[in-house]
Amino acid sequence: MAAQDTSKQVTRRRERLDRGIKVRSEDIYALNSWREALYLLAPRALPVVALVLLQLLAPEYWQRVLISTTVFALLAISWDLAASSGMVCLGQALFFGVGAYLAGIMNHYLGLPPGLTLPLATLGGGVICTVLLLPVLRLRGIYFAMFTLILPLMIERIIEATKVFGGTEGLSGLTPFSHPLWESFLTMTALWVALFGLRRIMASDYGLVLKGINDNDRAVMSAALNIYRYKAQALFLASATGAFAGAFMTHSYRFVGMPVFALDYSILPIASAAVGGLGTLAGPALGAFILVPLSEMLRGLGGLRIVIYAVLLVVFTVGLPEGVFHYLRRKYTQFERWTEVGK
Amino acid sequence: MLQGTIIYGFINSVMLLLVALGFNLTFGISGVANFAFGALYITAGFLAWIGLNTLGLPYWLAGPAAVFITAVLAGLLYRFVVLRVRGLVVSEVIATFGVGLAILELFRFLGFIGFEYTLPEMLDLEVSLAGVIVDGQRLAILLVGAGLTLFLWWFTRHTRTGRAFRAIAQDEHTALTLGINTERVATVSVAFGAAYAAVAALVILPLGTIAVNEGYHVLVNALAVCIVGGLGSTLGVVVASFMIGFAQTFTATYLDTSWMMVVSLLAILVILLARPSGLFGSQKQLEERI
Numbered sequence: 175m176a177a178q179d180t181s182k183q184v185t186r187r188r189e190r191l192d193r194g195i196k197v198r199s200e201d202i203y204a205l206n207s208w209r210e211a212l213y214l215l216a217p218r219a220l221p222v223v224a225l226v227l228l229q230l231l232a233p234e235y236w237q238r239v240l241i242s243t244t245v246f247a248l249l250a251i252s253w254d255l256a257a258s259s260g261m262v263c264l265g266q267a268l269f270f271g272v273g274a275y276l277a278g279i280m281n282h283y284l285g286l287p288p289g290l291t292l293p294l295a296t297l298g299g300g301v302i303c304t305v306l307l308l309p310v311l312r313l314r315g316i317y318f319a320m321f322t323l324i325l326p327l328m329i330e331r332i333i334e335a336t337k338v339f340g341g342t343e344g345l346s347g348l349t350p351f352s353h354p355l356w357e358s359f360l361t362m363t364a365l366w367v368a369l370f371g372l373r374r375i376m377a378s379d380y381g382l383v384l385k386g387i388n389d390n391d392r393a394v395m396s397a398a399l400n401i402y403r404y405k406a407q408a409l410f411l412a413s414a415t416g417a418f419a420g421a422f423m424t425h426s427y428r429f430v431g432m433p434v435f436a437l438d439y440s441i442l443p444i445a446s447a448a449v450g451g452l453g454t455l456a457g458p459a460l461g462a463f464i465l466v467p468l469s470e471m472l473r474g475l476g477g478l479r480i481v482i483y484a485v486l487l488v489v490f491t492v493g494l495p496e497g498v499f500h501y502l503r504r505k506y507t508q509f510e511r512w513t514e515v516g517k
Numbered sequence: 518m519l520q521g522t523i524i525y526g527f528i529n530s531v532m533l534l535l536v537a538l539g540f541n542l543t544f545g546i547s548g549v550a551n552f553a554f555g556a557l558y559i560t561a562g563f564l565a566w567i568g569l570n571t572l573g574l575p576y577w578l579a580g581p582a583a584v585f586i587t588a589v590l591a592g593l594l595y596r597f598v599v600l601r602v603r604g605l606v607v608s609e610v611i612a613t614f615g616v617g618l619a620i621l622e623l624f625r626f627l628g629f630i631g632f633e634y635t636l637p638e639m640l641d642l643e644v645s646l647a648g649v650i651v652d653g654q655r656l657a658i659l660l661v662g663a664g665l666t667l668f669l670w671w672f673t674r675h676t677r678t679g680r681a682f683r684a685i686a687q688d689e690h691t692a693l694t695l696g697i698n699t700e701r702v703a704t705v706s707v708a709f710g711a712a713y714a715a716v717a718a719l720v721i722l723p724l725g726t727i728a729v730n731e732g733y734h735v736l737v738n739a740l741a742v743c744i745v746g747g748l749g750s751t752l753g754v755v756v757a758s759f760m761i762g763f764a765q766t767f768t769a770t771y772l773d774t775s776w777m778m779v780v781s782l783l784a785i786l787v788i789l790l791a792r793p794s795g796l797f798g799s800q801k802q803l804e805e806r807i
Binding site: 262309310313317320321324325327328331332334335441444445447448452476477478480481483484485487488491492495 | 598599615618622744779
C-alpha cells in the first residue's frame with residue numbers, strides 16, 4: 175500500500191490522537207481507578223525502582239558505571255534547564271569543573287569532610303558560575319554558546335600556566351565517601367531531586383516565563399518582566415546542579431585536576447540532549463543513560479570504540495531527530511491511525 | 518629577533534587564515550554548521566599521502582585529486598546524513614561533530630600515526646626576507662593564502678553560486694522565493710568549504726607530520742578566528758587571523774608557550790563581550806544581544 179501511495183497522489187495520512195486514558199487522568203483529575211493512577215505513576219516510578227535494583231544487583235564494575243552515568247545525567251539536566259531558558263550552553267565543563275575544584279580545594283586545604291564540601295561546592299559553584307556569566311547574559315543564541323565554550327578551556331589553560339591548585343598534577347588523595355552504597359544512593363537521590371524538582375519548576379508559572387524567554391525574549395520583556403533576573407536565576411539552578419555533579423566526582427575519584435574542564439564534560443550533555451530529546455529534562459537524562467553505558471560496553475573494542483560511538487551518535491540524532499524521550503512519550507500517550515485525505 | 522618574530526607571526530597568521538577561510542565559507546557565509554571540518558582537513562592530508570606513496574602518483578595529480586575527493590566526500594556526507602536534520606541547530610552540530618569524530622578516530626584506529634606521514638614541500642627554495650631565512654613552503658603558504666582569500670572575496674560577490682551562499686544565510690525563505698534551491702546550495706557550500714580545507718592541508722601539513730590530533734586543533738582555531746572576525750565576513754576573517762596569529766607568536770616568544778592559548782582565548786572572550794558578532798560581523802544588534 176505504502177509503495178503505491180508514493181507513486182500516485184497521496185490519499186491518506188497518519189493521524190495522531192490522545193489516548194482516552196491520558197485525557198481522563200490529566201485534564202479531569204478523576205483518578206478513580208487503579209488503571210488511571212498506574213498510567214500516571216508507572217513512567218515516573220519505574221525508572222526510580224529500576225535504578226535502585228540495578229544499583230543493588232549489578233556487578234561492582236557496573237555499579238561504578240551507573241554512578242558516573244548518574245553524574246552525566248545530572249549534567250545533562252543542567253544543560254537542558256539552561257537551554258530551555260534561552261541559554262544554549264556549550265560549556266557544561268565550566269559548571270562541572272568549578273564545583274569539582276571547589277570541593278577539592280575545601281577538602282585539600284581546609285580539610286572539610288564531604289558532608290560539608292558537597293553542599294558548599296554546590297551553592298558556591300552556582301554563585302561563581304552565575305557571576306562569571308552575568309556579563310554575557312545579554313548575549314543571545316550562538317554568541318552566548320561560544321562564550322561558554324571558550325571559558326572552561328581558558329580556565330584550564332590558566333591553571334596550567336599559573337600552576338595554582340596543583341597545576342597539571344591536580345589535587346589527589348582527597349577524602350572518599352565512607353561507604354560505596356552511601357555514594358550510589360547519594361547520586362541517585364540527587365538525580366531524582368533535580369529531575370522531578372526542576373521539572374516541577376518548569377511546569378509552574380515560573381517555568382512558563384523561562385520557556386517564554388527561550389521562545390521570544392522580547393515578548394516576555396514587553397510583559398514588564400525583567401528577563402535578566404529570570405535568566406540569572408535559571409543559570410544559578412543549572413550551574414548549581416552541574417557543580418554538585420563535579421563536587422561529587424571529586425570525592426568519588428578522590429582526585430581533581432585539569433581534566434574536569436575538558437571538552438568531554440561539555441559535549442556529552444549536549445549529545446545526551448540530542449539523543450534523548452530537548453526541553454523535557456527527562457529526555458537528556460534518558461540520553462545520558464543510553465550514551466554512557468553504551469560507551470562503556472564498547473570499551474572492549476579498543477581504538478574502534480570512539481568510531482562506533484560517534485557513528486551511533488550520528489545515527490541517533492539523524493534517525494530520530496525528535497529524541498528518544500519524545501518518541502516514547504508520543505507512543506505512550508497517543509495512538510495513530512490512517513485517515514483518508516481529500517475526499 | 519624582532520624581525521624574525523614579526524615575519525613568523527605574519528606566516529602564522531596566514532596559516533590561521535587558510536584554515537579559517539573554508540570554515541568561514543560554510544559556517545559563516547552560508548550558515549551551515551560543519552564541525553567535521555578538522556576531520557576533512559586531515560582526510561585531505563592522508564588522501565594526498567596515499568596518492569603519493571601507496572599509489573605512486575605524481576604530485577600534480579595526487580594533490581588536486583585529494584582536494585576533489587575531499588570535496589565530493591563532504592558533499593555526499595552532507596547530502597545523505599546531515600541534510601535530514603537541517604534547521605535543528607543542536608542536532609546539526611552534534612551530527613557533523615560525530616561524523617568528524619568518527620573519521621578522525623578511524624584514522625587513529627587504522628594506524629595512521631607516525632613520522633613517516635608527511636607531505637612533500639611545494640617550493641624547494643629559501644628566501645631571505647629582511648635578514649630572516651624563510652623556506653619555500655612558508656612562502657607557498659603566503660602565496661596560496663593571498664590567492665584563496667581574493668578568490669573567496671570575488672566568488673561570494675560576483676558569481677551566482679557565491680551569492681546564493683550568502684543568500685541562504687541571510688534569509689532562507691526569501692532565497693527560496695528567488696528560486697534558490699537552499700538544500701543544494703548548502704550541500705555545495707559544504708563541499709566548497711571542504712575543498713578549501715583540503716588546499717589548506719596540502720600547503721600547511723608539509724611543515725610537520727599529518728597528526729590526527731591536528732584535526733581537533735584546526736577546528737578550534739578556525740572557530741576562534743571566525744568568531745573574532747565576525748561570521749560571514751571575509752575581511753573580518755583576515756583581520757582576526759592576523760590579530761590572533763600575532764598575539765600567539767608574540768606570547769610564545771616573549772612570555773611562555775603555555776600562555777599562548779590563554780592569550781588567544783582571552784582575545785575571543787573580550788571580543789565576544791564587547792562585539793558579540795565579531796569585528797566585522799554583519800548581524801544586527803538585536804540578533805546578538807538583548
